[in-house]
Structure formats: C-alpha cells, structure tokens
Amino acid sequence: MKIQFLGQNCFLFTYKGKMILSDPFYNYQKEKSGFNLDAQRIDYVLITHAHGDHTADVQEVIDRYPDAVVIGQPEVCGYFKHLHNIDINFGGSAKIEDLKISMVPALHTSSFPDGSYGGLAAGYVFRFADGRNLYMAGDTGVSAEMALLPKLFGSLDMAILPVGKHYTMCPRKAAFAAAELLKTQKVLGCHFDTFPSITIDHTEAYRYFEEKGIDFTLPELGQEFDF
Numbered sequence: 657m658k659i660q661f662l663g664q665n666c667f668l669f670t671y672k673g674k675m676i677l678s679d680p681f682y683n684y685q686k687e688k689s690g691f692n693l694d695a696q697r698i699d700y701v702l703i704t705h706a707h708g709d710h711t712a713d714v715q716e717v718i719d720r721y722p723d724a725v726v727i728g729q730p731e732v733c734g735y736f737k738h739l740h741n742i743d744i745n746f747g748g749s750a751k752i753e754d755l756k757i758s759m760v761p762a763l764h765t766s767s768f769p770d771g772s773y774g775g776l777a778a779g780y781v782f783r784f785a786d787g788r789n790l791y792m793a794g795d796t797g798v799s800a801e802m803a804l805l806p807k808l809f810g811s812l813d814m815a816i817l818p819v820g821k822h823y824t825m826c827p828r829k830a831a832f833a834a835a836e837l838l839k840t841q842k843v844l845g846c847h848f849d850t851f852p853s854i855t856i857d858h859t860e861a862y863r864y865f866e867e868k869g870i871d872f873t874l875p876e877l878g879q880e881f882d883f
Contacts, residue, residue: 680713703728704794705766706774729775818847820854827861
C-alpha cells in the first residue's frame, strides 16, 4: 500500500489498483501538497466523522467520480445522498479486494457544519490478508478502548494518530497511547499545523516518541510512504 498525506486526516491510500481517499480536505493546502483531483481516479471515500475539516471536499469528489463508494457511518452516508455507499457502524467492516477495513471507536464529537447530526466519530483498522494491520485513529483523545485493538485484531504494524492538541491528542498523549495502549512501534502523525490552534513544536513531538522507543514521522504535505 502507498500512503500520501494531503493534510489534516486526508490521505490517499493506493492498494492493488484501488484509490481510497480518507476525510477529503485536500483543497485547503493543495498548493503545498500538489494534489490534483483530476489526475487520480478515486474509488472509495472513507470518512471518520462529519466535521468540516474532514468532509469539506466530499461532494467535489463524488461529483467528479460518481461511481466512487462512500464508506462511513449511516448518518454520514445519508447526508451526502450518494448512490454508492457502504454504511457501516461499530463492529462492521468494508471489504476492498482482500483488504478489510473495520470501524472502531474514536473519542470525539461529530456534526456537519450546518449542524446536522453526524453519528459518532470513528477510526478504522485496515486488515491485510498477510496479517498486517494499520490503525487510522481519526480525531480522538486517548481512550481506554485503544488497548483492545491489538487484542482484537493482532499486532498494529503502524498507527496514524492525530497529534495537534486542542481538538485531539497532543504529541505526549499520542506517544503514551501508542506505547502503552496500542503497543505499536511505528506512528505517522496527522491533524497538526493546519490552523494556529493545532500548531505544534516538532522537536518536542519527536522527543516524546523517541522516549517511548517509537519510530515517529510528521509528514510533509504531499509526502508519500510505503506500508
């Protein structure tokens, strides 16, 4: 799988020819990420919750790619009234090729910018056929339920965690969650530096994870990774 960071919790995942775009919010900083919607083919839109910085560009994506499938809570899928949905809830999963994406809890609020109810915020565990697991937390604070994930799904080979503080975990709390609850050795940070309230000290952030012995990366906009 290839992973490209597009800002906030917006990632482009490429797996076996399928393009999965999470929490579309690419327009806000696309002059830095270089992302061009027309240069891709989006097959799936994966949504963690309804806040504007996670859903602002959903309509543009499904207008451009009407055959794309929206994956999210029933309330989120219903809001966009798109023809192609996989509306799951906690305990449910969506299948893309041999990749299983399971919805798990997140500790966060969820409503659309117009005040419409967005259900409960979620994260996802990507479960690969070869036994690897990738956890994308979405927006969340530290939750005791995180400790259940490695017990339920097996070892988490990497976690994508918010580190921007104010609305989510800060780097110190995210490092604690990674080491003590998720038991993962590799973390990709997200949801940081987009707005003044979530601007972080990068040196300090790296130090917290280094102290826990965790391989940590704060990605640049547009940066790509192999998983």
